[in-house]
Amino acid sequence: MKCEMCHKAEAETVVHKTIAGEIRELFVCQECARMESRRDAPHPPPPHSGGADGVSPVPLMEMILDAAFEIVGKSISLKEPACPVCGILREEYRKRSRLGCPACYEAFAKELESAIFDLHRARQHTGKTPEKAKSAWQRQQLLNALDDAVKGQRYEEAITLRDQLGKLDGGESAKGGQEP
């Protein structure tokens, strides 16, 4: 289908535009999408329907990231941020649409947060956890809960949590003994 803005090129993505006070969804070509993202701040996406038949097509990743980085970049700092681990600059990442290393997710967290939400309509992983990372994460969760229980003077709860930590550490020690 043709772009609903220029009526010339083929529509490849979707933008949300306020027309007569109403947010409308328009199927547009890449060029019109870029012009829109530069002209306006991006509109908040429609509420996530949550179901399998949600009617919320996702804009191209490059367009979302461009918009997210442009807006956040203008608001937070004039100095070009870089990842402290791999050293790539925000501009370099935007050109290739690929991050430099896993630490970039932390380094560019502000910019990526809205971009990731626009892409996936979600903020929290709910899938598989690698076993090694799972133990470390469980341990941290227990430590945080224990700290909280102690501060709140809920000592019985704290004892239970301490015992759980002990079991977790004991299980890890046993596994550690078996590893080559």
Added chain:
Amino acid sequence: MTSEVDASARRTRNVPAGDIAMSCRVRLARNLADERFPDWATECDRKRVFAKVRAALEAEKTGVTLEPVTSFDAQHLEMLREAHLISKDLLERAAGGGIAIAYLEKSPVCIMVNEEDHLRIQGFSDGLDMQTAWQRADKLDTLLERNLNYAWSPRLGYLTACPSNVGTGLRACAMVHLLGLRLLGEIEAVVRGLERMRLLVRGIGGEGSEAAGQIYQISNMDTLGVSEESTVQRVARISGEVVRQEYNARVRLIQESPLVLMDCLARSLSVLQNARLLSTVEALEFLSAMRLGASLGLFTRLKVLDVDKLILLMQPGHMQKGMKTSLMSEERDEVRAGFLSRKLANVKLKC
């Protein structure tokens, strides 16, 4: 003609789902913590990642051997790509890349190293048995994780080079043949419907390709905020619905437009039996029609599996196999035309 069309209509009620749903694949994207993603890595970085993955495979005694991409000749790589075991992206990033292919229970599991991510673990299965494809990939993933430190965060899940894969890193993909919907002019509406359900629809060449031969790949878009199981179930369920729509389209074609259908089949058979030059794209379009006709039982001595084999063997890399010298494009077109003509010489349209 009427009796054959009637017979075909009766047979269509029993068309196996595999005639429409050709195969499925589940891919898991993984990266190593403390290593640059491949596109920003140096050659030394990529070699180190390759060595770590190879060591992990050996440590688990998987029986899977990782070989560098550079150890395969160009023609072999092309054949692997044509069989959808590796991607074009891997070939374009050859330096430091690796391939490991194993056969588990007669179906392949394939690992690509240093493609867009450090690891792409792929499980395959027939038809829409996506659960099996996922279990194959997942099993290998769990084994590898014992010896590798994956880049992972509690909030974002598996960290990937491109944020579009972050979370589960899982892409479940069904390959379906939708010529019936195409002939009835309904394919665009189906594709738009799938896209509105947040599914990606691509031709068999992968991202950005057109649907040559009306063979489409349907895959999930979302990888964050969803579990692997629900994703696999969802793609399988929706693809199953598309298969049902294609099946109904075929029934309607036979009942409402038998002449359109028979004309399409007759032309395809005629060209394939008599052409002197055939490009890959042309041949695929005609073989697509032959596949539909075989599924409906309208050709003698031709089954869907036969056509699937021809679709693979007529691709450029497979055509080149056994040739002493490298063929130019027009030479390949001539060889392809001759090959298909011989293979289909005894096939006839039943009415």
